[in-house]
Amino acid sequence: MSGTTLAEWLRSREDSALVALLRARPDLATPPPADTVVLATRVGSRASVARACEDLDTLTLTVLEALLVLDADQRPVRIEDLGRLFDVDVRPAVDVLRGRALLWGDDDALSTPPASRDAVNPFPCGLGRSVPSLADADLSVLGDDERRVLTALAAGPPVGQTKDAAHVVSLAGARTPIQKLLARGLLVRRDALTVELPREIGLKVRGDRPLGDIRTSEPPLSTVGRDPATVDSTGGGAALELCRHVEGLLNGWSEEPPAVLRSGGVGVRELRKVAKDLAVDERRASLLVELVVNAGLVADSEGAEPEWVPTAQADTWLSAVPEHRWATLAQAWLELPRLPGLIGQRDDRDRLLNPLAPELNRPGAPRDRRRVLEALAALPVGTAVPDADELAAVLAWRAPRRGGRLRDELVRWTVEEGTAVGVLALHALTAQGRTLLSEGPGAAAKRLGDALPAPVDHVLVQADLTVVAPGRLEPELAEDIALVADVESAGGATVFRVHEGSVRRAFDAGRTAADLHELFRAKSRTPVPQSLTYLIDDAARKHGRLRGGAAGSFLRCDDPVLITEVAVHPAAERLELRKIAPTVLVSPYPLAEVLDGLRAAGFAPAAEGPDGRVLDLKVGGRRIAGKGRRRSPVPAPPSDEQLGELVRLVRAGDQAASTTGGARVSVPGHLGAGPSATMALLQQAAREGRSVLVDFVDGHGTAARRVIKPQVVGGGVLEGVDVSYGEVRRFPLHRITSAALVEGEGPGGVEV
Template sequence: MPNASLTEWLRDRGDEELVELLRARPDLAAPPPADSSVLATRAGVRSSVARACEELDAFALSTLEALVVLDADQEPTSLEALAELLGSEVTPQRVRRTVQLLRAHALVWGDDDGLAVPTTLREAVPSTPGGLGRPSSLARAEAEEAVAALDDGERALVDKLADGSPLGRTRDAALERPRADSDSPAERLLARSLLLRRDKQTVELPREMAFAVRGDCPMGTVQPEEPILDLVEREQHTVDSTSAGAVLELLRHMESLLDAWGDDPPDVLRSGGVGVRELRRTAKDVDVDEDRLALLVELAVAAGLLARTDDEAPQWVPTTQSDTWRSSMPEQQWAVVAKTWLDLPRLPGLIGARDEKDKPLGPLSEQLRRPNAPRDRRRVLTLLDELPSGHGIRDAADVAAVLAWRAPRRGGRLRDDLVRWSVAEATAIGVVALGALPTAGRALLDGSSEAAKLLGESLPEPLDHVLVQADLTVVAPGRLEPDLAAEMHQIADVESAGSATVFRVSESSVRRAYDAGRSADDLHAFFRERSRTPVPQALTYLIDDVSRRHGRLRAGTASAFLRCDDEVLLAEVLASAALADLELRKIAPTVLVSPLPLSEVVDTMRSAGFAPVAEGPDGQVLDLTAKGPRVRAMGREPAPAALPTPSEDKLAELVRQVRAGDRASTARRGSAVTPERGRPSASATLELLRDAATHERSVWLGFVDAHGGATQRVVAPVTVGGGILQGYDQGSGELGNFPLHRITSVAVVDE
């Protein structure tokens, strides 16, 4: 049996080879295998074989399929026969290297004249390996003669079945007696046994016919080497600066999203996501397309910047953590977002696709969850990291082709889409630029804490000035210092954004600055000191004009009060029909009071055309600007745990245990203890062990380890006492303790 020969083959491997096997296939190491026979049995389990195949490249898989075609799971075959089947375009040296790789994974064993594979491999490869059908009674020469005699219609059908799947559907398959003179090519081929009838609807091209059509390439098109990427030369500093620009754009849009949902939080759908209508509204507010907004939303929630409230009608609102994030430096902000994307166990690229009920998938929906998404992203970035310095990819499709060759079984039906989405998302986040990894992107992929610092070196120096224009616009020709940016957002509104931001100063924006406690002198000084261009007279007039009207009315709490030295203006307020709902009443020549909250009084008066300023109990100006609700950030979803690979020390220990088990299983046993009720007698066990220690003879032990695993050991006893056998484990050569209550059987080893 092949599995029996695998056991012996494993026993003949060196320790380093077994360590390499357990490293390549960590599922074989848990729980620790007792000996080589257990290791061989696990290596041949169908699920383990299928898992090992997921790590193989296209040519290695083609090699395994060729071995199945050669029936190496039933009778060993030769390397020469394998190379011949793989075709004349594949060199024997390439086949030999791949076979050696497969040996290292215990998917193939034996010497070059006796290659064998697990019996379960046939279940792990396609049902028609190499696109070949079942063999028939046709000889190779007969098949070649038959192919040469085919007419055009028959040859077209045979070529089609030989080039892809050997199976085809046709109504002619239901005919019990197909006619050789029929008008149907399929029926004529069936009549001459050049097609096999599989069922009433399916026919199959015999293997020999495919061989005759394929000629020197019996396994069809085989790719022995991975595709070559089409690269474009890029200067590294150009890649880094382009990445920095994308990062600044990303952070600006993320802050706009937090502002939009802080002012007007969207409701949480029953499915947990965000409604299409809310998404469109926000996309318009943030001035981005819906695809980019969807990615921003996914990242903001995963990074803990947005979270749902806990009330009966939950909404998506910024978190307290978002305030800390916004106060951080841009490079630190990027590091949080980029690391979140790299480890995100979800696929934002699926947003907009249809589910099984033909409904579009929205951001934050449960159907976007994909535990393997972080692994797939890292595969794409790792390939880009392999590119020579100063080079980038031309097209994501090239990356998809290479990764498809390296691991054809990964990714499923979305395999190529995953690559395209990963490249597009990485470019939007600044992890990739111009098809290459920037310096900060490489550091991020390596897990280096220097990623943020390296990005900071690529970001343009923040500016300490703006350019005021005559039309009351203010141009920021680049990234502003944080304090200057905050002041500009308070004094003016963003009119357009990009590499240069254009602000517009208006009456409402100046009033907003006054509401926050700024004075006219403050604004004049600000523009005089921060503008590299002369301050236009129109801006000076605007600031002074709003100042004259602003704050003449003073609002306080009574619940709210209004005070003004101008009794005529106060009378106008009291007589205004638009302010009737405030229930104002006069308590002094210069004071009115209202039972309504201060914020409502101020907002209503502003809507009616007045310009009051809020005042605190100490007479200082109050900033009533709404900050929006805040909630605590949700814990970040942990990345899925991959099957752990044991450490080097653990692998070495596992191999020592296998060796010890092999020695124990092959040891010749002499006198043994007679079991009582399934276990050896305690007194007889002690007597046998003490006698072996006295006469320096080794014993064979059936033993249960601390994890409950049954093992076998050959031990040279030293002392027996206190419920412990102390002796040298002849598998590892180390002195160890063996509790007597864990010994299930014992026998003296015959030398």
């Protein structure tokens, strides 16, 4: 039985099949192959075969290994022989392998690339190398101890380490089961410490299960139905919580940026501070840190003492509506080329892995993350998968060669992080998460806006000085409440607490007692408690009695007694306050520092401007220039038209290679556009109306190839019809590196 070569088989395929091949195995198209022989060489290379196997499911991969068991890499085999090894129909798997050119030929002559054995598995299906003389070996004479050894090796892998392999003794002198099997020739000695079970013996031991234990269908996946509206609203709540935490992180790092570790990343102490300030655990704090950097909201200042500082993009983000804030963060997580799940673990040198550490970089992480989400997106809307381990098992069956040692952990981390980001909720994909995958962040933001309840324009003030927001507040109201109260708990309803410090903060920002009374009177659906009124009025009486201005700085007060009290306080000496009038003190220090020192001493001063109005001296926080997101360099996939053009060029290369009367002439680049053999060849083609396969370098320095029917050759330019597109193109002659006449043309150009 003989079969065609891989190059011949590829040459006989339809253009659509070759386009599909290049789509499934994009590495074959870079750089563009000159002809089918070059394409076949790439198809059969070990690295390309190994890469193509990454997307094969367990059954298809097992079919490929079974072909290697039948030595299809050495001689063609029949599909009937392959089918006898399985109890399911293998034709669909065979078609997949053919589509990826991991298998070629008709059903009666199937072949695999010779590199498949090394690329897929040196011991396919757990079976050793073939020893044809053992095909008729009799195993009935073996003892139980010998059978146990054969059974263990037949289960795979078929090699074992043993000291008994050092010497092969006669059967009479054998003492151990290994020695007896070596003496019988049922084991093969590979070296002084290694024995191998031949393929023929392994198949005999396995009996009616020649390929061992294989799973021919993906494992079951337990699912639960959820109300889609509940899933979306729960995810919306998580999205708002995420935005609130990121806002808190940005505000905190604006005031106190953490240092960049010498090895990169954020230190343990700084991470714990973030977790404490935001009232979250360290695992969530780590994810937040990774997100703000990948989203471009925080960057390394790269100074003499580098720090992690918010960028100018942070201000744009902070001013955006919640749904757009979330979309920015969700897209940053989806594209994150790192594994936050590794944070807290130790590397090979037993060093702790910190947030933003370079050891977390994984260029393939976005692809693996998207793969998990797309598996959930393939389920009906509202379908939840409560057990992440079951999802990991399904994905492992679909692509067992993907993910490496962290394959299953990647699934669990994606589910956990996706829930924190709001892409998942209640173990199901949210509508905004589904939209993010298919349509991008803009459409996802709109979808989240539809899922979120309408902003509320009121609050509920309680007698214990708490303020309850029964939903997300209108932006202006949210800003006012955040100024006068601190968040105590968040969720579907946010609870704020008003206290003397928060009221004083509002006064420092320029609000008056009348402003705060009107705010609560107009926006509270419950009666304003008297205790809140007293708190505001009491803070207002003490606030601003001291007035500061820039001298360095000065303090003034209509009450000479209070000025005297400040002047004799120990803080006055530290601030170098000096009385220049009964109601005026001055200091060489900046006003903000003086006011902070007096507030720490128990006074309640306020800053004033030249017109006597209260000023807000709060520092807006440090900012540095944005540096963009950390993205993996994933090029856009080529279109079908581009791949079709590449296939046409491969066909043209085949035609040129088979030319019997033509010549191929290479031209060194320094010859320019002067008379040359190439120009003579192009002029001949123009006179005779023939097509030419032209290699050239375009204006970007990229090598390319086209089939051209020359019309004009001269003046340093080749002008002709590009037969692939039917349009006239011009090529500078000095950019043409080689040309060859094309034989066997039809009316539409090159005959393929």
